[in-house]
Each structure stands twice: as C-alpha cells, then as structure tokens.
Amino acid sequence: LAKTTQPISMDSYEGQEVNITCSHNNIATNDYITWYQQFPSQGPRFIIQGYKTKVTNEVASLFIPADRKSSTLSLPRVSLSDTAVYYCLVGDMNRDDKIIFGKGTRLHILP
Amino acid sequence: NAGVTQTPKFRILKIGQSMTLQCTQDMNHNYMYWYRQDPGMGLKLIYYSVGAGITDKGEVPNGYNVSRSTTEDFPLRLELAAPSQTSVYFCASSYGRNWRAGEDEQYFGPGTRLTVT
Numbered sequence: 001l002a003k004t005t006q007p008i009s010m011d012s013y014e015g016q017e018v019n020i021t022c023s024h025n026n027i028a029t030n031d032y033i034t035w036y037q038q039f040p041s042q043g044p045r046f047i048i049q050g051y052k053t054k055v056t057n058e059v060a061s062l063f064i065p066a067d068r069k070s071s072t073l074s075l076p077r078v079s080l081s082d083t084a085v086y087y088c089l090v091g092d093m094n095r096d097d098k099i100i101f102g103k104g105t106r107l108h109i110l111p
Numbered sequence: 112n113a114g115v116t117q118t119p120k121f122r123i124l125k126i127g128q129s130m131t132l133q134c135t136q137d138m139n140h141n142y143m144y145w146y147r148q149d150p151g152m153g154l155k156l157i158y159y160s161v162g163a164g165i166t167d168k169g170e171v172p173n174g175y176n177v178s179r180s181t182t183e184d185f186p187l188r189l190e191l192a193a194p195s196q197t198s199v200y201f202c203a204s205s206y207g208r209n210w211r212a213g214e215d216e217q218y219f220g221p222g223t224r225l226t227v228t
Contacts, residue, residue, distance in 0.1 A: 011144070012189040014126045029214055030211070031213050032212055032213040033213075034213060034216070041220025041222070042221065042222070043115075043220055043221060044201075044219050045219065046215075046218075049214065051214075085152065087154075087212065091215075101146070101154035101155070102153045103151070103152060103153045104153055
C-alpha cells in the first residue's frame, strides 16, 4: 500500500521558504514521488517529480533522502498566489489502490 | 493546444436522471482518467483508460460507466443519478510514461460541478 501522510494545513508569510513533508514508509523500489498543486475551483497541476536525492525546477525543489521513506517539497519565497492545496503522490498502478490523492496539505500564505 | 477540455462546467440533475460528462484532450495522450472530488477531500479515481477500447475501474466506479472509442474522447456516463454523486468531476490525461512506477505526469481539465437534488 503506497500510502502517503502529509500535514493537513500550514500557514506561512509572503517571502518565506515553505517546506511540506510527505511520509511514504511503504514506497516500492520503482515508485516515483510526484507533487501536484490545486487552486480552488481548478484541477490539480503538476509541480515536480523525483525518484531520489534532489530535483529542482523553476517552481520548487524536491528533497528525497536515501531511504526514500519521506520527501519534502520546498517552495522558495512564497507569495499570496501560492495559497493552494498540495498533494504528494506515490503512484503504483500495479496495486489495487491505483492512484491515490489524499486530502493534501492546505497552504495558506499570509501578507 | 487546448489541453483537456470538459463540458459542461456546471449541471444540476434530479434524482434518477442520467447524463454524460464529456472530456476531450488534444495532446495525443494514450491514458485518460476520471476523478471525483467531494468538498474538502482529495480526488478519487472513478475509471481510467490506457488506450482506445480499453477501460478499467478505479477506486469508486459504482454508478458510473465509461467508454473510449477514440484517443481524444473519454465520456463519463451517470445512470440514475443519486445525491451521493454530487461532486466535482475532473478528467485527466497522460502519456503513460513508466506509468506503473508513477513517473507519468497527469494533465487535468477544469472540472464539472454536478449537483443532484
């Protein structure tokens, strides 16, 4: 069961770096870790994906320790527009659970 | 590219009515998905398709049917609508790259907000 656990909600201030950690103790050897962002009344949008170590793109960084049992999404210098729900996925279509979107983390950025 | 488009944006159904939610993608993706999202909750997979003519059940398929006659279209059919089907429905598509390991990136449509009363 590729289940993930992440905080229900987080608050931060504009200009701060925000780190959201996701636990996935039962991650399988071949599984990738993917993060999506969802604004109200919109569909989720892909942010970043990784398998091990560190991945960085123009939006975020993803840190994955050697044991891969957790991962941390890092958003540098957040703005009000980063207020959204962030989902951590460890997908494996081989298993009965299919693709699992949990409740995600509601990030609220304050001015 | 328009990406993933869904129609209608909103719909109100009476209990027992039927309707089809339309989904079209213009990215030539092989894989397509239907999710539902209840208020304050994550997305739950209803059905998915790995190519034209092939569909499979997701986590919550009861009360729904799908078909995939073309690569572009993946309609979702609700028969005998019930209040429990009140939700926001999202269609998504992907290439299917290393799909079983979750390496694939999904592209989502804007959603259809359905109310059954």
